[in-house]
Amino acid sequence: MTDTPTPVLAPATFQRRLLDWFDQHGRHDLPWQQDRTPYRVWVSEIMLQQTQVATVIPYFERFMARFPDLRRLAAAEQDEVLHLWTGLGYYARGRNLHKAARVVVEEHGGEFPLHSLDEMAALPGIGRSTAGAIIAQSQGRRAVILDGNVKRSLTRLHAVAGWPGRPAVERRLWALADHYTPDHRLADYTQAMMDLGATLCRRGTPECGRCPFSDVCVAHARGEERRFPESKPKKALPTRTTRMLLLRDARGRVLLEQRPSSGLWGGLWSLPQFDDASALQAWLDTHAPGSRLDAPGASFTHVFSHFRLEITPQPAWIGSLDSIGEARRWYDPDNPDAVGLAAPVKALLASLATFTLDMPPGP
Numbered sequence: 001m002t003d004t005p006t007p008v009l010a011p012a013t014f015q016r017r018l019l020d021w022f023d024q025h026g027r028h029d030l031p032w033q034q035d036r037t038p039y040r041v042w043v044s045e046i047m048l049q050q051t052q053v054a055t056v057i058p059y060f061e062r063f064m065a066r067f068p069d070l071r072r073l074a075a076a077e078q079d080e081v082l083h084l085w086t087g088l089g090y091y092a093r094g095r096n097l098h099k100a101a102r103v104v105v106e107e108h109g110g111e112f113p114l115h116s117l118d119e120m121a122a123l124p125g126i127g128r129s130t131a132g133a134i135i136a137q138s139q140g141r142r143a144v145i146l147d148g149n150v151k152r153s154l155t156r157l158h159a160v161a162g163w164p165g166r167p168a169v170e171r172r173l174w175a176l177a178d179h180y181t182p183d184h185r186l187a188d189y190t191q192a193m194m195d196l197g198a199t200l201c202r203r204g205t206p207e208c209g210r211c212p213f214s215d216v217c218v219a220h221a222r223g224e225e226r227r228f229p230e231s232k233p234k235k236a237l238p239t240r241t242t243r244m245l246l247l248r249d250a251r252g253r254v255l256l257e258q259r260p261s262s263g264l265w266g267g268l269w270s271l272p273q274f275d276d277a278s279a280l281q282a283w284l285d286t287h288a289p290g291s292r293l294d295a296p297g298a299s300f301t302h303v304f305s306h307f308r309l310e311i312t313p314q315p316a317w318i319g320s321l322d323s324i325g326e327a328r329r330w331y332d333p334d335n336p337d338a339v340g341l342a343a344p345v346k347a348l349l350a351s352l353a354t355f356t357l358d359m360p361p362g363p
Helices: 011-025 038-048 053-066 070-075 078-085 092-108 117-121 127-139 148-158 167-180 186-200 218-222 277-287 343-350
Strands: 239-248 254-258 300-303 308-317 328-331
Touching: 011 167, 011 186, 038 053, 038 092, 038 127, 053 078, 070 092, 078 092, 117 127, 127 186, 148 167, 148 186, 148 218, 239 277, 239 343, 277 308, 300 343, 308 343
Parallel strands: 239 308
Antiparallel strands: 239 254, 254 328, 300 308
């Protein structure tokens, strides 16, 4: 078996068909296509990883309003960056965006190392495809991309067997992507490849009748569009359980603690978490003696890529607290701080009124 499937079209023909389609049907008015700087392209590419355009647009616009350039992003506190990321998900992207901005300022004088694909790809959270997209779209230089949309289109076009996450399959797709990438109109070409997968060659319901490659697509000829790309071999998701402590003081503020910088919800602010009710009670007995518990709230499940987390909220009023500690803070739901919150924590804070525990008398 060769590494590269036989191309279905000559590169020039493929490029002409794609760009003709893009000129007529592609997306030309996305916010990051205006004033197309490396910084704006980079932020958009990171936000678009595993997230749809319609979801990203308002986040991108708010982010640009607050951090219009790389140096302002690098100078910001992580809490503020993650606050603007709250709700967008995959928070490692936000942490890496902030980290990469500081690396560019500290090690590259505030300018992206656009002369080197390898140096770009080595920046936190970027990688080979995102580096190629930044270079191609902001500089108009030839660079190859292979994001999820491109993988899906090329996999169907050539009926490439196997899960694209397997190294051998990914190598074949990179070779195809390189084969078709032109030396001209690079910004339009890379956008066109992403648009083709996002608007026509969609995951569930591809619109083959409108596709400029339907006459040469191997998967379409076989009637096997839904087979490709092949899915990652499934494993049953394990379920973990946690108790989230909704500990409030006499002013109605809620105790939050910051998660470690890496791992689950890294760097975000969360409710204190415990494996079970006895561990939660032991913590209260040690750190907040005299606290009063209400009945636990209804449990709900938050799904991650590798496991399911069953969360049970436990409301309580504080008696006294020995020390709040450096990684904790009181959060006022009526005057919320600009901090990054894990999605289920944000939802619980928004639903505090559903917990019926009467506030204890003030001092």
